[in-house]
Amino acid sequence: MEAVISIAIGVLFGSGIWLILRPRSFQVLTGLLLMSYAVNLFIFIIGRLWLDRPPLTLGDGAPDPAALADPLPQALVLTAIVIGFATTALYLVVMIGSRGLTGTDHVDGKEPDQ
Template sequence: MELLIALAIGIVFGSGIWLILRPRTFQVLTGLLLMSYAVNLFIFVMGRLWIDRPPLTPAQAVPDPAMVADPLPQALVLTAIVIGFATTALYLVLMIGARGVTGTDHVDGEEPDQ
């Protein structure tokens, strides 16, 4: 299971890097989103991956810290999702404004000569 998650995180992060290196602003924005998703997934996985374990502890039992998931990575990922949404909205507004000013969505501001 850990190998599968590690490969998925690596593929998503690698796809994000590939998109960041593209010449269009929308592709750069999509690459940033993919990289943030990969990092969020990595942080979330740090809280442990378990199969066939209950997510909650019984009401009368004292929870064993070794047997429950760590809530800190979950809180960090939730915060990162909110911050990522806000920065994506900001980048989108800047991208639309730059397209209106320059007339192109190329990252250099002008289309290269073929």
């Protein structure tokens, strides 16, 4: 299972890097999104996947850490998703403004000569 998830993270991150190197701003934005998904998946997997383990809850006495899921990676990924959504919205606004000012979505601001 670890090999499959590692390959999936590598493919997502590699695809993101390839898209970042493209000349169009929408492709750059899509590459950044793929890279953030890969990092989120990596952070989530670091905390291990537990099946049939409840989250950390307050109850009577001291809880047994071996019987509970680790809430820290889940909280980090949730925070990263929210921040990623906000930065994606900012990138879209900047991309639309740049397209309106220059008339193209090329990252250099002009189309290359043919």
